Amino acid sequence: MPKTSARLLALLSLLQTRRDWSGTVLADRLGISLRTVRRDVERLRELGYPIAAVKGPDGGYRLGAGTELPPLLFDDEQAVALTVALRIVATTPGNGLAEPAERALNTIRQVMPSRLRHRIDALRVTAVERPVTRPAAPVDGDALLSISAAVHAREILRFDYGGEATDKPPRRVEPHHVVTWDGRWYLIAWDLDRDDWRTFRADRITPRTPNGPRFTPRVLPGGDVATFVTGTFRGGSGDAPGDWPCQGTVILDLPAATVALYTRDGLVEEIGPHRCRLTLGSWSWTGLAAAVARYDADIDVVGPGELTDAFAHLARRFTRTAAGHGITSPTS
Incomplete structure (x- = not known):
């Protein structure tokens, strides 16, 4: 025995x-x-x-599950997989969990047999992201776990959002995914009060408890989170025509070389020393108009008509804001 x-x-x-x-x-x-x-x-x-x-x-x-965490037993493959996951967390900036992940890595490594320790020590994981223009704000680990728990449980998340007035009612959203982009953590969610998809910075979210009722997840535009996030942050038309449901062309009173510096996916064509044609795409016409407006130049719309209408919609919205009347939810 x-x-x-x-x-x-x-x-x-x-x-x-x-x-x-x-x-x-x-x-x-x-x-x-x-x-x-x-x-x-x-x-x-x-x-x-x-x-x-x-x-x-x-x-x-x-x-079963208990009230405290007992010693755990992993086979070789589980130990390697766990170590890889912890290394990714430890090297991802701004997630609020890097230091605990590093401590967990050290704990696991100390009790590993030498054959596994050699394999793990040979592994190097580097989080590669495009350069950021400013350091990412740190995210509270407890808040990040609360947001992720609501995503997993498919429960409506209620939270206060940084920068908004403290007397405002909390945001109410159907949380869909927690993602990282450009050194920051974001929540992708359906905003129940604005009846539209929204992207929230996780470092600005202060969850409220308890969560709301369960919900049936909606389908993200584009069908998957990677496509949606890429479109949300890049605002481009992709490599092939028709990648975006809304695609338009404008003339900007800026040199093509200047516009190209700030356009990662759109098509920029020079039509003169100080003018260029820009073709860009987005998930909505209003979003496309806003993406073009960020270039801070005079704009002539080449087409289609929906893009012209979107600029008119934004003009009315900004006029209301400038007059101090607030913003109402868009109806188009």
């Missing part, structure tokens, strides 16, 4: 592989008696493992 310590580890390893085990099968797999199985289960319980008894002809056992 194997030593008690080795037997306990073998029993724990089996309990982790599936939900329920009968006492007879465990005894069979370990080559011990039912009485020894019962005694070893009690030893594991004393160490903090929440093992529940399952009713049956010869009894059974189930490893």
